[in-house]
Amino acid sequence: MIELRAVTKRYDEKTVVDRLDVTVAAGRVTGFLGPNGSGKSTTMRMIMGLDRPSAGAALVNGRRYADLREPLRSVGALLDAGARHPARSARAHLLAMARYNGIPARRVDEVLGLVGLSEIAGRRAGSLSLGMGQRLGIAAALLGDPEVLLFDEPVNGLDTDGVRWVRQLMRSLAGEGRTVFVSSHLMSEMQLTADHLVVIGRGRLVADAPLRTLVAANSRSATRLRSPDAAGLAALRARMTADGYVTDQPDPGTLVVHSGDQHRIGDLAHAAGLRLHELSIREASLEEAYVDLTGHAVEYVAPVPAGQGDPR
Amino acid sequence: MKLRTELRRAFVAEWGKLVSVRSTVWCAVAAVVLAAGCAASLANDVAGDAERGEASAGTTTAVVDVLAPSVQLAQFAVVALAMLVVTSEFATRLITGTLQACPRRGTVLAAKALAVAAVVTPLGLLVGLVGSVVAARVLGEYGTHPHPVSDVVRVAVYLVAVSLFTVGTGAVLRSAVGTLSVALVVLVGLLLISTPLTDLLPAGLGGQLLGGGDGRAAAGLLGWAAVALLTGYVSLRNRDA
Numbered sequence: 195m196i197e198l199r200a201v202t203k204r205y206d207e208k209t210v211v212d213r214l215d216v217t218v219a220a221g222r223v224t225g226f227l228g229p230n231g232s233g234k235s236t237t238m239r240m241i242m243g244l245d246r247p248s249a250g251a252a253l254v255n256g257r258r259y260a261d262l263r264e265p266l267r268s269v270g271a272l273l274d275a276g277a278r279h280p281a282r283s284a285r286a287h288l289l290a291m292a293r294y295n296g297i298p299a300r301r302v303d304e305v306l307g308l309v310g311l312s313e314i315a316g317r318r319a320g321s322l323s324l325g326m327g328q329r330l331g332i333a334a335a336l337l338g339d340p341e342v343l344l345f346d347e348p349v350n351g352l353d354t355d356g357v358r359w360v361r362q363l364m365r366s367l368a369g370e371g372r373t374v375f376v377s378s379h380l381m382s383e384m385q386l387t388a389d390h391l392v393v394i395g396r397g398r399l400v401a402d403a404p405l406r407t408l409v410a411a412n413s414r415s416a417t418r419l420r421s422p423d424a425a426g427l428a429a430l431r432a433r434m435t436a437d438g439y440v441t442d443q444p445d446p447g448t449l450v451v452h453s454g455d456q457h458r459i460g461d462l463a464h465a466a467g468l469r470l471h472e473l474s475i476r477e478a479s480l481e482e483a484y485v486d487l488t489g490h491a492v493e494y495v496a497p498v499p500a501g502q503g504d505p506r
Numbered sequence: 507m508k509l510r511t512e513l514r515r516a517f518v519a520e521w522g523k524l525v526s527v528r529s530t531v532w533c534a535v536a537a538v539v540l541a542a543g544c545a546a547s548l549a550n551d552v553a554g555d556a557e558r559g560e561a562s563a564g565t566t567t568a569v570v571d572v573l574a575p576s577v578q579l580a581q582f583a584v585v586a587l588a589m590l591v592v593t594s595e596f597a598t599r600l601i602t603g604t605l606q607a608c609p610r611r612g613t614v615l616a617a618k619a620l621a622v623a624a625v626v627t628p629l630g631l632l633v634g635l636v637g638s639v640v641a642a643r644v645l646g647e648y649g650t651h652p653h654p655v656s657d658v659v660r661v662a663v664y665l666v667a668v669s670l671f672t673v674g675t676g677a678v679l680r681s682a683v684g685t686l687s688v689a690l691v692v693l694v695g696l697l698l699i700s701t702p703l704t705d706l707l708p709a710g711l712g713g714q715l716l717g718g719g720d721g722r723a724a725a726g727l728l729g730w731a732a733v734a735l736l737t738g739y740v741s742l743r744n745r746d747a
Contacts, residue, residue: 243609244602245746260609263512271606277599279527286526293519294607296511334603 195220195373196241196342200250203236203397210236212397213250218375220341223368225388225405226377229488233397234377235273238346241375242271254342266295266338272345275331280320284311284330287319292337305333310359324351332360343367345376349383361387381481385409391480395488409483415454419463420447420472430466434459509613516608516617517624524591524621533587534629537665541573541580541637548572549644556648569651572641573634574716577661578694580633581668585689588622588669592676592738593685601747611742619673619735626669627662634661653718660724664715667727668693671708674734678741 196218203211211233218224228234239245241252243259251258254269262268278287288302306312309329314322322330328351335343345364349357364387368374378384384391384405391408393401401408421427424446431441431449442450451459456475463470524530552567595601608614635658642651651657671692676685696709704710708730714723 239602239746242602242606244605262609265609266607269606273606274599274602277602279523279594279598279600281527281529282523283526286522290519290523290526291603291607293522294515294604296515 195255196344196375197253197256198237198241198250199253201237201240201247201252202249203233203240203245204248210397211240211247211394214394214397214399216392216399216402218373218392219390220373221368221371222389223364223374223376223387224390224392225384226375226392226394227379227381227384227484227488228377228394228400230379232394232488234394235346237394238271238273238344238375238377241344242269242273244273264295264338266291266297266340268338268340269342269344270335270338270340271343272328272331272335272348274346275324275328275350278319278327278330280318282319283316284319284322285315287330288334288337291334295338297338301337301339305336308336309333325353325356328352328356332363340372342373343375345374347378348376349378349380357383381479381484385480393484393487400487405480408487409480415452416476417451417453417456417459418472418474418476419449419451419459419470421449421463421468421470422447423469426466426468430463430468433466434462437462512608512610512613513616513620516613517620519607520591520614520617520621521624524625527590527594529590529594530587530625533583533590534625537580537583537587537629537633538636540583541576541633542640544576544579545572545637545641546644548575549641549649553645553648566648566650567645569638569641569645569649570653570657570716570718572645572649573637573657573661574713576637576641577633577664577716578712580637581665581693582686582690584626584629584633584665584669585672585686585693588626588672589676589682589685589689591618591622592673593680593682596680597682605747612739615673615677615735615739615742619670622669622673623666626666630662630665631658633665634658637661657718660715660718663724664712664727667715667724667731668708668712670728670731671734674731674736674738677738678734 198214198216200213200215201211202209202213214237226234236245240247241254241259254262259265259269285302285306288305289299292299292302306315309332311326311329311333314326319330328348332348349360352360364374364376388405390404391401419427427449431443434441434451440452444450453459454475456473460473549572552572555561556565595604604614605611638654638657642649672685672689675688679685679688692708693712694709696704696707697713706726708727711723711726715727
């Protein structure tokens with residue numbers, strides 16, 4: 195379990211993390227989302243004892259990271275996959291971390307196998323590809339078979355197979371009852387991986403809720419109806435607008451209802467005796483929910499050139 | 507877990523890191539080659555002067571007078587070795603991984619210092635031995651070698667002190683360029699400026715130690731190393747990694 199208690203980080207006048215109160219529970223994957231510069235990495239570094247909070251506390255299993263003995267046995271983290279000496283072999287890199295915690299060399303070979311790097315164990319870490327480096331970082335996190343795992347952007351640089359592998363790994367680690375806290379900027383990936391989300395913006399907590407709740411609460415689900423009967427469709431639209439639905443008719447043969455209740459909408463069309471060629475639902479995505487949540491909290495906004503606005 | 511266990515494990519880890527990169531080997535080789543080359547060249551000058559009769563008849567030169575400046579040149583290979591143990595971790599950001607494995611920063615620094623000392627002690631003896639032998643051979647009849655063993659030991663003590671000083675400085679400055687610059691100024695540059703304090707600064711103390719000074723020079727130099735390590739510890743503990 196990870197607990198953030200009013201944790202705050204200030205650099206001179208700038209507050210990067212502002213009184214975050216979050217508990218990351220065991221047994222599920224908790225996604226950590228926020229725009230660039232919102233304080234995600236700083237928060238993770240404070241949890242790992244690398245940066246000292248200006249106020250408040252970041253605790254792992256009830257203790258500060260610096261107070262943990264053999265810390266790799268309770269917490270594993272991938273914070274910066276590039277953090278390795280380029281001239282040292284992948285195996286020697288892991289061996290040094292293992293020795294610090296009294297973890298046997300056998301375990302080093304085991305985790306190398308687990309992440310699929312056994313064959314390049316003797317290669318200089320500087321010669322590894324981005325994806326291999328990411329795998330090596332994940333191997334380091336797994337070294338002590340820890341109960342708590344943190345991953346900062348774990349799928350960066352991984353190919354499709356790698357991304358799926360990481361997703362399954364996270365799911366299975368959480369399934370074993372471990373605490374999995376993972377930051378990512380890939381919303382689609384988070385939507386597939388996370389059970390619970392912590393969203394921050396400008397260092398402040400924006401949301402801390404189950405994935406489903408977040409997506410549903412910020413719903414932009416829509417149902418699209420297509421019919422060869424334009425007049426019938428227009429009649430249905432009038433009827434639905436009267437019932438309080440928000441509707442659009444991009445062309446005479448298409449009606450978009452801003453609601454995800456396709457059963458009710460289908461029944462209404464049937465009651466109107468309307469011939470339908472399509473009734474499709476467009477689920478709200480996490481990305482949309484996220485944009486709604488953090489729109490005001492984005493730190494660096496690039497102007498959108500005229501005529502190239504959001505294609506939605 | 508006992509602090510001793512923690513330190514022993516940390517030492518084994520840092521020792522493994524030190525010997526698993528080729529730069530350590532290259533620095534060690536460079537130190538020996540520089541010492542031998544410089545000793546041969548200086549000794550050759552001395553012997554040549556004597557042969558041409560430019561020195562007064564019957565003058566001999568002690569091996570240590572050739573050895574000391576040779577070590578003062580060769581020390582920079584040792585400084586590089588010690589510096590890289592700290593600064594390469596900041597340059598590659600590996601320090602974040604190291605501090606995850608061992609969040610007690612004092613333990614990390616102590617383990618690094620011990621690993622460096624464990625490498626530099628035998629290396630220093632080798633540098634001293636090779637430098638002495640080369641100097642003695644080239645000086646030939648124009649050389650004297652009154653304290654062959656203690657000359658070698660002084661070189662080892664000097665290089666261990668200098669390498670520990672560098673580890674501490676590296677922990678404060680974190681950058682290779684800064685650390686090397688400070689080492690260059692403090693270990694050699696200050697010899698060029700004569701002040702009443704020169705004899706108490708690392709360069710002066712080092713010159714005394716290599717030239718045959720007593721235990722006070724060694725203690726003084728090791729004291730400077732301790733100050734550097736302590737400052738490094740305070741900086742590591744208080745600053746974000």
